[in-house]
């Protein structure tokens with residue numbers, strides 16, 4: 001008998017409630033389920049108009065939320081991916097502790113630079129420093145953060161780097177420097193995985209999702 005699919009609420013696309021949307025935390029959970037081949041059912045949530053049943057299971061109104069064995073819904077991609085790892089340990093995506101925070105400042109640095117209206121506030125340099133640190137790590141340990149095999153930290157970083165590349169190019173005409181060759185190779189490796197292709201949002205939805213934050 002086929003296993004009952006696990007249920008997960010994820011973001012629907014901005015302006016297209018029937019299409020998978022542009023939340024990097026939702027995609028991280030979907031990537032983890034895809035890579036572990038866990039059958040799952042996606043419930044697409046229009047975060048602009050959240051249904052009452054969703055607000056009952058997710059009082060903070062955030063996606064992703066994941067339904068656990070005891071029928072409780074759990075928010076937060078850090079917690080959810082941990083639960084999935086414990087319940088479906090094979091293949092293991094545990095990242096060794098010493099590498100678990102590699103690249104963790106890239107996303108906040110990217111958001112700060114994206115929103116910055118002052119070219120001299122250091123936000124571009126801060127992002128470049130974080131990307132260079134990742135490049136150096138990958139040069140020493142790659143092609144993934146923990147070597148030959150993909151692990152949890154890569155599944156967290158992949159959607160964030162995807163957003164960074166699309167959004168900084170679109171809103172600022174900014175690209176990751178070509179000399180960060182290990183970062184470029186890493187992104188190519190991640191974005192070409194079947195799991196990524198299956199769960200990635202359309203470029204126009206990524207742009208539409210960020211537009212209100214850029215113009216705020």
Ligand SMILES: N[C@@H](CCC(=O)N[C@@H](CS)C(=O)NCC(=O)O)C(=O)O
Pocket residue numbers: 011022023024025026047061062063064075076077078
């Ligand atoms: N720390 C959370 C962040 C989740 C999050 O910020 N989700 C956004 C979409 S990307 C959301 O639900 N926004 C809707 C809202 O806040 O109303 C996680 O890792 O899951």
